[in-house]
């Protein structure tokens with residue numbers, strides 16, 4: 305029995321390390337032949353998680369067919385590519401643990417819907433929370449939400465992955481876990497803008513709180529449970545990514561706040577800042593749900609090239625209203 309990981313980026317590699325620490329037999333599929341070679345020969349992922357020694361028990365492959373006999377598959381491709389990759393993978397009824405954070409552009413589907421479309425017989429779980437890949441790979445204490453409607457499967461998956469420094473909290477709220485992870489990336493860009501534009505700590509705290517109100521409005525409208533949004537995969541991850549330049553989304557926002565264009569900032573990135581892809585589709589999904597998301601609208605305006613000063617001015621000029 306083995307745990308398979310689809311995606312050899314930083315997070316897929318860190319999760320492979322988590323599974324190997326939990327004594328699982330791990331096979332990781334990576335898109336880049338160099339990543340496959342580097343993991344198999346050097347026990348490192350030089351491209352996406354440089355400097356972290358990996359367990360020699362992690363094996364890598366470039367052939368999705370090799371994942372056929374996995375006990376579970378962790379899906380860690382970037383959100384916009386999950387559908388295409390899963391369509392080529394031998395999944396059948398193998399449980400999928402979705403770890404990407406985003407909403408599919410065009411279709412406006414949550415990743416669980418994307419996965420169910422590609423693999424109709426596969427049971428679905430979502431793993432999400434405040435988890436910088438480097439810290440997890442280094443074995444630093446981390447806690448996550450594992451959401452799955454099948455309680456027995458949830459327990460089995462948690463047993464396979466949990467460790468003292470990787471605490472797994474169970475939930476049945478798949479939608480809530482997904483929405484927290486997707487929306488916080490957009491809000492992290494906004495907090496980075498505050499940092500880059502030098503607007504101060506008060507502004508950042510206000511943005512986290514108002515951003516969380518926005519996440520909650522959208523989540524509740526889409527059927528999420530409030531306690532999931534206040535948990536690790538919502539508020540927990542929001543606080544992490546809105547506070548650190550280790551976040552790719554936050555650092556993208558810092559660049560925008562300094563007046564650099566999104567095109568320039570995204571051009572030479574090999575790593576993914578999911579919020580840049582989620583922001584436009586989240587704006588559409590919010591309109592569908594009739595939910596007001598002013599911070600998301602502001603992030604979209606900045607990504608589309610609006611001046612920081614104008615966007616901030618417009619946010620601050622909104623009519624005064626009750627806090628909830």
Ligand SMILES: NC(=O)C1=CN([C@@H]2O[C@H](COP(=O)(O)OP(=O)(O)OC[C@H]3O[C@@H](n4cnc5c(N)ncnc54)[C@H](O)[C@@H]3O)[C@@H](O)[C@H]2O)C=CC1
Pocket residue numbers: 311312313314315316317334335336352380381382383385389403404405406435436437438574575576577578
């Ligand atoms: N890095 C982190 O700390 C965490 C990341 N995540 C999520 O995990 C997901 C993957 O992110 P990372 O592992 O950080 O990626 P990364 O930024 O380290 O690497 C980029 C990844 O994108 C893949 N990729 C690029 N173009 C592709 C294509 N056309 N088809 C399939 N794959 C393609 C690359 O192969 C590589 O695996 C994202 O949704 C991210 O939000 C979640 C928690 C923590």
Ligand SMILES: O=C(CO)COP(=O)(O)O
Pocket residue numbers: 405433434435436437489492541544545550551552553554576577578
């Ligand atoms: O999702 C993450 C931490 O939980 C990683 O955040 P970034 O993608 O912004 O780096």
